[in-house]
Amino acid sequence: MSVADPVAVEPADPPEPVDPVQPVKTAQPPATAEPLVEPLVEPLVEPVDRVPDVAPLAPLDDDVRARLLTGAHHDPHSVLGAHPVRGGLAVRCLRPHATQVSVVIGTRVWNLHDEGDGLFAGRIPGQGHAPYRLRVTYPDSAVETADPYSFPPTLGDLDLHLISEGRHEELWTALGSHVLERGGVLGTRFTVWAPNARGVRIRGDFNHWDGTALPMRSLGSSGVWELFVPGIGPGATYKYELTGPDGQRLERADPMARRTEVPPATASIVCGSDYEWGDDTWLRHRADRPVHTAPMSVYEVHLASWKPGATYRRLAHELTEYVSALGFTHVELMPVAEHPFGGSWGYQVTGFYAPTARLGGPDDFKYLVDTLHQAGIGVILDWVPAHFPRDEWALAEFDGRHLYEHEDPRRSAHPDWGTLVFDYGRKEVRNFLVANALYWCEEFHIDGLRVDAVASMLYLDYSREDGQWAPNEFGGRENLDAVAFLQEMNATLYRRVPGVVTIAEESTAWNGVTRATHDIGPDGFGGLGFGLKWNMGWMHDSLEYVAHEPVHRKYHHNEMTFSMVYAYSENYVLPISHDEVVHGKQALVSKMPGDWWQRRANHRAYLAHMWAHPGKQLLFMGQEFAQGAEWVADEGPQWWVLDENNPAAGDHRGVQRLVGDLNRLYVSHPALWEQDARPEGFQWSAADAAEDNVFAFVRRAADGSPLLAVVNFSPVVREGYRLGVPPAAGQWREILNTDATRYGGSDVRNAEPLDPEPEPLGGFPASLTLRLPPLAAVWLTPM
CATH class of the missing domain: 2.60.40.1180 (Golgi alpha-mannosidase II)
Structure with a gap:
């Protein structure tokens, strides 16, 4: 295992410290969560060689210490972990409630000094870059594990470049939580985009919902925060704890979570998948005939109420049998992305990358799509990039500032639905949505997206009175950022997903909804690039x-x-x-x-x-x-x-x-x-x-x-x-x-x-x- 290199850069004007978060010790994982993978905790073995307590390290600067303990440090890896020093290895870790922390290298054990507030540190002589583990003793237990702060960043320069440019078409592979192996150690990489945060920590059922010990590091100008946590696997529930630019403490679900708790619970869940698809024949022939010259008869379904109480897997058989018997060529599913309020029918989404847990897990939803495909039935999904709800644990003011929503209230607030409108002009937000469209089609084999409420996206004055909206740079009412987003989304989908179709619910006379994006119309706009449009x-x-x-x-x-x-x-x-x-x-x-x-x-x-x-x-x-x-x-x-x-x-x-x-x-x-x-x-x-x-x-x-x-x-x-x-x-x-x-x-x-x-x-x-x-x-x- 490699040891992280020290980073010595500190901000010129550090923020003022805020009160530390108090641990929540009674939280339990949801009943529907998958079991955790066996943590990589080894039985305590009697060491062959006992070494006396190590030499102490120089105390941390008061400001650095305060920011680390309050979750406002942008680079905890520069303070925590192991760093080569003259004549040895300096090790510091943060383990609240521990009575002793030791460093284990081979069969030798060094006890670190207690610096208070859960900090333990010491200098181990003559070890260089030797791989090590931490043995942590609590009043009623002891564990041995790899140190999260001994790992280099798990995102490469290309990922960070694409994220910064708003061009990461597989964003879900870079952000969110992912189980992976690093240097022989199995764990979960957590990554989140929060460019305005002073600090970000991870709290979950694996640390009694106390994020103090798991501060994340900022990966520079990308705005991404990252941490690899050994021993965490599928089924673990978590949230991010952010310190906003004004010092406010925020708790947020993961915007990129691929699985969530069953509402009204709101935590994200580490997701793993071993699903094996059986629809190769369907996918191979899906693009044989353009949709405009093919039959399409669609049965629209609200999954949660088609057979109340049914799961994805039960629906896979009953819905497929019913639709096949009636001869429909496609089903259209009202939104399945996670949403907190069932009464919204799925049209107020908080978990854009997670099928609703009300009916099962992501692999269960894959099984539904797979079963329909094997019966020769296409699957269209209602997709809602027009707005999102204001729930404080979700996307609204995610990192303490307007991030996913536009900062101008004339563009951010939807007057009809009490929701927020995405900032389509921000490249990272546009990337979040374009990648989300690809995610459903590539990861879940969805054949088409019916895009909800397109008209509300296209017009700056949609449902707004005079004085409640501002014209675009040319003095018009068109939302040029939304137009560019829809064109990019359609062009990207059609380029990457053979046989896909996008369908616009667009209720106005906007010219060129189903015209190609490169085909400039008399209004000066290229087409929006949709395959079909609802004839309202x-x-x-x-x-x-x-x-x-x-x-x-x-x-x-x-x-x-x-x-x-x-x-x-x-x-x-x-x-x-x-x-x-x-x-x-x-x-x-x-x-x-x-x-x-x-x-x-x-x-x-x-x-x-x-x-x-x-x-x-x-x-x-x-x-x-x-x-x-x-x-x-x-x-x-x-x-x-x-x-x-x-x-x-x-x-x-x-x-x-x-x-x-x-x-x-x-x-x-x-x-x-x-x-x-x-x-x-x-x-x-x-x-x-x-x-x-x-x-x-x-x-x-x-x-x-x-x-x-x-x-x-x-x-x-x-x-x-x-x-x-x-x-x-x-x-x-x-x-x-x-x-x-x-x-x-x-x-x-x-x-x-x-x-x-x-x-x-x-x-x-x-x-x-x-x-x-x-x-x-x-x-x-x-x-």
Whole structure:
């Protein structure tokens, strides 16, 4: 083992000392924590050679001593550990509550002098750089261990350079807690970015939550603090104790922790992993087809409430089986990063690098993703870089100054959510977030990130009145720092992760959300670089339309057709998300007018229209079987409505059966997805049939294969309804009818086969005469 070189540099103007931290001796590790690794403590062996007490060292300077004891020393390794001196080795250690500390070299033992306040020191003659251990005696026990202050820094110059430049794309490998071996000694390296702190110490269940003995060293201008602690392994709980620039004592969880205690407990946990992935085939083929020309049907899930009480591993089997049976291609998970308040549904994150411990550990979450992948199901994760909560133990004023949040309150405080906004202009903060996006995709094999609340990031005046915001350097309202961050995040992800997709929840008309970052638009900005964008306009307009009684729908016809005016301005996802079925908005089926039969019929017709419309589709859990109540996070979906003892179970199962059929037909017909991003993939057959409440359009695959989708949003059967169709080699047939008996409909069908007539109509050279069922959608294809 090498001995740390002494560092003699002291600050010119040392801070004033503050009161020492009192140890907390009653803290216990959480019940869910993994067991600690066996500490590297050897049995006490009778030495062959006993050496008298060693010569004392010169007393520490009062200021140095005070800063060391109060956790305000920037370089404890210059004071503690072993340092070669003329004729021997000077050793000093800090072990509060010890009665004696000895240095062990081979079979020889030297007893150090007690300097008070837990400091022990002495000069050992003639030992040079000999490796040593510490034997520490307490009133009721004795241990032998390596000295944390005998190790050189565990971060290299390249890591520190990349951190300082804000370009460390694997930041999670450099910061946080990591179990590793140094010179044959197993322990944990702790590293944290806290550039404004006077000092940082580690406290945890391994030192009775008294950080006095474990002050960290500053690694210069990088702002990083580091310490390797022997004998600490996976499962150990810890926090950082910082002394702020004003001397204030702060206790913080690790921003880079990869595991946390189960809320409401807030400590970080040293994380180890031995997970072996089994999704090689999925990853190898994930990038075979660009997402814009591939099928994507997404089932949105709040994991904690999908089956309340279920763990990641139980969900791995039950969710995978359910989603596979319904034919969805992807699941989208509402945020799983650790969050203190369950009522936020995960959208107020404190542990950006840790899956929530409520459902299990990180390897358990990997198992969930792995199981879905092996079943051929992609995993999209909600990601929240727009803001973070003010909890004092987390990121807010992390080191006693505005660090992760902007120092200007007009840019740091989010008026709607009572949270703080990241300082996207600070390179280290931007690095924290870009690396976090990579972390989820690379470490957990996530296939895509749906980025929450993008609009709130893009505009400096978002939800702010005049006087509450300041314009950018050009006098505009755009947050140029946020734009640069989003561009960097997207460009980095697409460069490093083959087949990944990023999806923006962006509710404004910002130009170029899904345009390439290098493609400069008329507004002077490059594209944001997202793969897809939620089509909030389609969602709002279509829900407004179907909420009207059929007799009034003719006055709102354009609400359903307007989406095609801008359908190819971006690459879209059509979202019926959790936001649309909470807070008094009602469940999807309950938004529909009429009696129970009509509401279900409207629901079915709406879903078929959605699946046929250009764009990918997303449906929130519970809406696939038409539950009547809004989603409640503490209760989850109303699975009971599907039980046999429920008189209406058949009605709900009919809607569920339809969703399964929609997905299977969708995937098997490239006309519905292959040209989602190309105008050639869509043509109206009837766009202006407002009096009839009818919409009809043709979708085309890349080879021209057509599919005709017709929706009758009126409660009457329309006989002999003629619609234009493209030329086809043969007859047409009905492949979907949402009025079928199996879905709970009245079974108004079209006899097969259907012969096209050579009568041009609506810009097509031929036409079909159809029977349109009430409040229903019909899909037809050539035979």
